Amino acid sequence: MTTFSQKLQSLYAGDAERVAVTLQHSGQPDLPVSYRQLLRGAHAYAQTYARWKIEPGEVVILILQHGEDLVYSFWGAILHGAIPSIMPFLTEKLAPERYRADLAALISVTRPAAVVTYPEFESEVRSALQEGDSVRAVILTDKLEAQSDPDFDSLPGMKCSPEDIVLLQHSSGTTGLQKGVALSHRAVFNQLEAYGRALDLNEKDVIVSWLPLYHDMGLIAGFLMPILSGIPLVLSSPFDWVRAPYKLMQSVSQYKGTLSWLPNFAFNFCSQKIRDRNLEGVDLSSWRAVINCSEPVRFESHQAFYERFKSYGLKWEALQCSYAMAENVFGVTQTDSARPPKVEQIDREAFMIERVARPPLEGQPAMLMMSSGRPITNTRVRILDEHGREVPERKIGEVALHSDCMLTEYYNRPDATRKAFLDGWCLTGDYGYVSGGEVFVSGRKKDMIIVGGKNVYPQDLESLTYEVSGVHAGRSVAFGMFNEEAGTEDVVIIAEVESEDAAQQEKIADAIRQHVTRNSAIALRYVKVVGPKWILKTSSGKTARSANKEKFLKELEEQNQ
Amino acid sequence: MSDIQSVVSTYVSTSILKQPKRIISNNEPLISSGLIDSFSLVDLALFVEDTFSVHIDDTELNVQTFDTLDQLANLIQSRQSK
8 A cells, every 4th residue: 555655656657747737827828737847846845844944744735726826835835734724715715804803713623734825815724823822833835845746755644554534535614613534545545446446537537627626526536536546637626617617628628638526517507608719629529527426416417408409529428427526535326437327207296195106106206316326446335314223125214334534533533423324334324325335325314505516504505694784683594595597596685574564675685695695605596585574483483494495496386477 | 868778777687686676886886895795797898899899808807997977988989989
């Protein structure tokens, strides 16, 4: 078994001039980075960490945008034997105070020794630090040691054991205490081996990605896997992609990309928001797998994507699915790349009431389910009932998994780690069923909303509304509503206020929209402010999200009639 | 000039915010306030391009050029007069 640093050493010893990653920035020429350059850049960071007396095994938080510094600071931490963790950068719509509070909470749990950021962002980071906390260094990107070829023998990262924690991946959550998924070298390599085999990953592959590196899909599939496997990577940023989705197609065409991963909504987004003039000369025939992952997968999204791009060479069988989670490093299942994912109709009523997935009877309402594929070779999947007992095929229950690539722990969170496991099996919190050895994921155990690949807890959004003047605690409800057109969920918030005055209600709706978005970076599709006694409560006084959602949908329907 | 603002304003309140009655003032921040999220930004750009026959570059979809109806109207007008 090898470690990250040893693997880098062998890639460097192989063909150091080979391009490891091509970095794309809107409005700038593409920047190819060879393995030699990657290691020189990383070495500058490794020596900077050493200068600041960061010890191997200590955590380094990276608060950087897409670009060379993010890449080098990550691999520099690896060479130094430190544990890198990439955090999202402050965006224009998130309130700086909230960002600061989240960062301070993260620091108190994760106890990093250093934070790496830009000089322009230093004061922001410093304002989140507290007297006596763990951070000994705020390392700035303009105060680094010089780049030089590494002398591997002298690097602390070469002394790591495969069981050591190699990185932390922070699961997304809007507010409050975050959980850092701690992964070992061994777990990552076991995942890459099994997932790579499921994909038939080979030296002819080229991975094209715009996914953020603070998320498992971007970090593993769109960063670590290609770089550690010697597969060329073309990497841009989510910030650029969302403004110019056509660039993904142009990059695949230009670099003969073979593999990409996208959350479900991106299939819809690309099929709706790209003009023909931006696709002139584009050839997508090299794409052998575009993998739908990290949100519930929808057959309709694949259809729309295929219809839009088939005349540019896109193959139908290239549209694939995976079910993945950071707790298993990344992939849990993957569909067979030789054919399109299995799609089946199930009876809606049996699904809702009996919790079983079976073919609909003649004339009964049905729902379409698309397979996420079979478990990869090192991972076993079981479906459990509420007592933790395995259920038969086609019964819906919680997905549990066991593998040789599970997380070591939630970093410094023994409480959360205990809760995540049952007899050595990792509980995913997702509902689903197995049929013919394939896993179909059907929903979340908790009321979690998944919007654009990002997980949001409704209670976090509800708490934020209570901070708005005029809204009382316990008097709002947040839920997700599937948007067929967007291929993802829209966020709805309903808040009850004393005033029945429409103008006053509109004003509060605006305030809620602004406050919630600024403090969660989640855009709200519907904000409905209502008079007293609108919101339905359970007998114990709790807000019943699903009942309120039904009521809202009914009113919306009546309005549209 | 005010025509541009009102056309864009109607589009934003109806199609993006789904609050047709919502009035947007000409200097109200749209992006930095969180009113328009990044996913809707490209919709707005496509709408502007189609409606006013101007070209908007993706590098322009940011707070500096796109935050208020007035800023947007200025951008559209400067393109149209070329």
